Amino acid sequence: MSTGTTAAGPAKRSRTTAVSAWESLFRAQVAVMRTLAAEFPTRDISFNEYDVLFNLSRQPDRSLRLRDLNKHVLLTQPSVSRLIDRLVDRGLVVKGPEPSDARGTIIRMTDTGFDMFRRVAFDHMRSIAQRVGTRLDTDELEQLAALCDKLRGEE
Numbered sequence: 001m002s003t004g005t006t007a008a009g010p011a012k013r014s015r016t017t018a019v020s021a022w023e024s025l026f027r028a029q030v031a032v033m034r035t036l037a038a039e040f041p042t043r044d045i046s047f048n049e050y051d052v053l054f055n056l057s058r059q060p061d062r063s064l065r066l067r068d069l070n071k072h073v074l075l076t077q078p079s080v081s082r083l084i085d086r087l088v089d090r091g092l093v094v095k096g097p098e099p100s101d102a103r104g105t106i107i108r109m110t111d112t113g114f115d116m117f118r119r120v121a122f123d124h125m126r127s128i129a130q131r132v133g134t135r136l137d138t139d140e141l142e143q144l145a146a147l148c149d150k151l152r153g154e155e
Contacts, residue, residue: 032131032132033074035131036124036127036128036131039127039131040124040127041120041123041124041127042119042120042123044116044120045092045116045120048073048074048075048079048083049083049086049087049092050117050120050121050124051073051074051075052069052073052080052083052084052087052093052107053087053092053093053109053113053114053116053117054117054121055069055072055073056069056093056107056108056109056113056117057109057114057117057121061108062108062109062113062114063106063107063108063109064106064107065098065104065105065106065107066080066081066084066095066104066105066106066107067104069107084107087113091110091112091113092109092110092112092113092116093107093108093109093110093113094107094108094110095107095108096108
């Protein structure tokens with residue numbers, strides 16, 4: 001029995017298991033996101049617009065550099081820029097220069113945007129609780145959150 005053969009077996013199983021876990025996670029995420037998008041509680045803002053407002057709402061001053069916002073949302077940078085422009089036109093956010101970097105842009109949620117976010121968030125959270133919370137018990141939900149944080153490097 002060669003050591004190369006025994007080492008390759010566990011490595012291959014580990015790789016196969018990792019790919020299988022990724023596939024399962026990806027498929028679950030797509031299924032949940034599709035359901036939540038279909039059940040989104042309003043037509044006043046889109047699911048993606050809500051995602052931007054959600055990320056801004058988590059900041060102490062409800063503002064974020066555009067490049068940092070791009071890291072948190074589920075869209076490509078050009079799509080985020082167009083979406084931000086639509087939110088600006090509707091008075092839900094404002095854009096301004098970044099004080100420390102003339103090339104940067106700060107996105108800040110307006111009071112109108114925050115009111116819109118809060119109005120939609122309550123119903124959206126109920127949908128999330130129904131879709132996710134009824135399928136997993138509290139321990140499983142905590143474990144899922146911890147595992148996802150670990151995968152994102154936020155242990």
